[in-house]
Amino acid sequence: MTVSPLHAWTDRLAALAPVLGAAEVPFRSQLTVRVSDPDAIAATGATLGIGFPSAACTFTSGTGRFGDVEVLWLGPDEFLVTASPGLQVTIEEVLRGSLGTARGSVVDTSAQRTTVVLQGPRSREVLAHGCSVDLHPSAAPVGTCVQTLLARTGIVLQVTGDDTVTILVRSSFAEYFAAWLTDACVEYLAVP
Amino acid sequence: MQLIPCPWCGPREEAEFHYGGQAHVAYPEDPSALTDEEWARYVFFRDNPSGPFAERWSHNAGCRRWFNAVRDTRTHDLLAVYRVGEPMPEVTA
Known part of the structure; x- marks a missing residue:
């Protein structure tokens, strides 16, 4: 257990x-997303169904394909995506795919x-x-x-x-x- | 406690920050060409002005970004903060 x-x-x-x-x-799913390219940020937000926060020290929330999801601003090129427990592996793969060729990383930091x-x-x-x-x-x-x-x-x-x-x-x-x-x-x- | 204005997060307590020494110390263009004395000068020698001093600070407990600040070493007043890559602003002590 x-x-x-x-x-x-x-x-x-x-x-x-x-x-x-x-x-x-x-046990909330938490993923640290590092990406600085504005187009890649927009694409990642579109994939998630929730736009990434554009202002410092704010977060966005909404319901998308992974249910209720929040995206937290942690730094100018760093975000934390939080969602219901158990979704981290799926979200990680989807977000990594949405980065495409842009420089960035998606890391499961749920623990x-x-x-x-x-x-x-x-x-x-x-x-x-x-x-x-x-x-x-x-x-x-x-x-x-x-x-x-x-x-x-x-x-x-x-x-x-x-x-x-x-x-x-x-x-x-x-x-x-x-x-x-x-x-x-x-x-x-x-x-x- | 003194508040330091992080260029990203706004004013925060000094305890959230970490000091990083003098700013704008350029890395040698060809390190292998340096003599020991020149290398020591690059690594260890720093300005020690009485008055405005451009320094690096890191917002450790917040956004964890490095930025530059001009601090008056006589009064500990932060005269200006600016992001890495930006030129040092004109300050009046």
């Missing part, structure tokens, strides 16, 4: 419920990070305890995707809804992140 990085934390994350809906969404979805009106406030990026809705609207440090661990932070934030954290740092999150919620749990 494959155990997800935050398997042991399922109950403790669920116990944050009055403050924050926090749950791991394990690198696990996904944690935080939901609730306090989600931005709790994250602000350890994250220096301005998470106010005016500075980080829905569609924002930043790589930054949260309590000294590297994360990819996606603002997926007004009150919903999706965190991608390295599998080996996932328990540290969960422990930090639990601690950051303490002050809100104490006051009903």
Whole structure:
């Protein structure tokens, strides 16, 4: 049986419920796409059915041939494609084919990070305890995707809804992140 | 903590960045023709100005891109940032 990085934390994350809906969404398919040629980026987006983000620090999402897919901007020539579990091998082959003769690479990085979805009106406030990026809705609207440090661990932070934030954290740092999150919620749990 | 404006990601905390030394140090055109002294000068010798200094920085915890910045070594103010390949902008300290 494959155990997800935050398997042991399922109950403790669920116990944050009055403050924050926090749950791991394990084993998402994740592919790092490195490509700089604008035509190849457009072709890859067309193949996927979801256009790649053109602005820095944003992500795009949509439903295509692989179901619900998100494309995250990680750098000027670097993107992360995320999709439902189990699709990584298929998507990798399709995307690699769509690159054609353009210079670029598609690498399956699904095991690198696990996904944690935080939901609730306090989600931005709790994250602000350890994250220096301005998470106010005016500075980080829905569609924002930043790589930054949260309590000294590297994360990819996606603002997926007004009150919903999706965190991608390295599998080996996932328990540290969960422990930090639990601690950051303490002050809100104490006051009903 | 000081904010450094990454040319891609915008202002971020200094802790997300990594310092890369003096910028615009050209690699020797024919390294094999260099004497030991010339090679040592290329590898080890750097300017040490009091005032504006063009440096390389890397946004390690963010987009992981290298960029250049002009920093005033007296005040630690970042006077300008610009992407790799772009010319050094005019700055007034």
